[in-house]
Amino acid sequence: MDLRIFTEPQQGATYDTLLTVAKATEELGFDAFFRSDHYLRMGSVDGLPGPTDAWITLAGLARETKRIRLGTLMTAGTFRLPGVLAIQVAQVDQMSGGRIELGLGTGWFEEEHKAYGIPFPKEKFARLEEQLEIVTGLWSTELGKTYDFHGTYYDLTDSPALPKPAQEKIPVLVGGHGPTRTPRLAAKYADEFNMPFASVEDSERQFGRVRAAAEEAGRKGDDLTYSNALVVCVGRDDQEVARRAAAIGREVDELKLNGLAGSPAEVVDKIGRYTEVGASRIYLQVLDLDDLDHLELISSQVQSQLS
Secondary structure, eight states, X not given: XXXXXXXXXGGSOOHHHHHHHHHHHHHXXXXXXXXXXXSSOOTTOOOXXXXXXXXXXXXXXXXXXXXXXXXXXXXXTTTSOHHHHHHHHHXXXXXXXXXXXXXXXXXXXXXXXXXXXXXXXXXXXXXXXXXXXXXHHHXXXXXXXXXXXXXXXXXXXXXXXXXXXXXXXXXXXXXXXXXXXXXXXXXXXOSEEEEESOOHHHHHHHHHHHHHHHHHTTSOGGGSEEEEEEEEEEXXXXXXXXXXXXXXXXXXXXXXXXXXXXXXXXXXXXXXXXXXXXXXXXXXXXXXXXXXXXXXXXXXXXXXXXX
């Protein structure tokens, strides 16, 4: 089981804070550092000092880390033209020495689009499919050849399809709860399918749908990696769990129901239940980025039992 650290910087974090967490992620033996792609806070937090851009952040971290994988859950398809996104991600992959992964989704948070003047199209899913086709198509075009795409939403003619990533193939993540279109999209384009903030039972059903869609598309179900994203709140005792829950404005019982919360033994046991239904990777949503002791505890008493 791979454990990855997943952050939500729109809730309030500077680049320096993210760098500190990324370096701790690397030093403590976690597999990867991922971040969300949002420009507006959610809920009652003030979000200060304001948003940071996902790919600018990852470009910086690419030069200041050495081992961990870096990526997004999920890059919002509404924020970037696919040709530009392909250039950005390939460049950051080069900067990292080949450690980048791209999670790409439709974009869903209408208020942040209004706040920063970003168009919020009605038909987002069909756009996402074209975006995935273009980004992966640009990267896979042979050197010296050009790439063309003529779709409903995007039109590319004689693209040199440059630059190329450092990796032969950047892993692409697709995720979500949709019962039909999402599994089909994952089966066609994804290396990993991520089920965000879902129960063991719902994850098992969705993983099954993705496996079936992959086989229908001519792939093996096991060609994809299956993962979950879950909020994490671990403590050595009940008081420490309660303190950490209060720090992120959540209730312990709710966190235990909907995430990974409690003692290290409780969290290891629940991760085991996700493993049984096919997950081999967990993105730990860490909401208090100043609590590095939390990461150390997870590393020493949770991750150590899973490796």
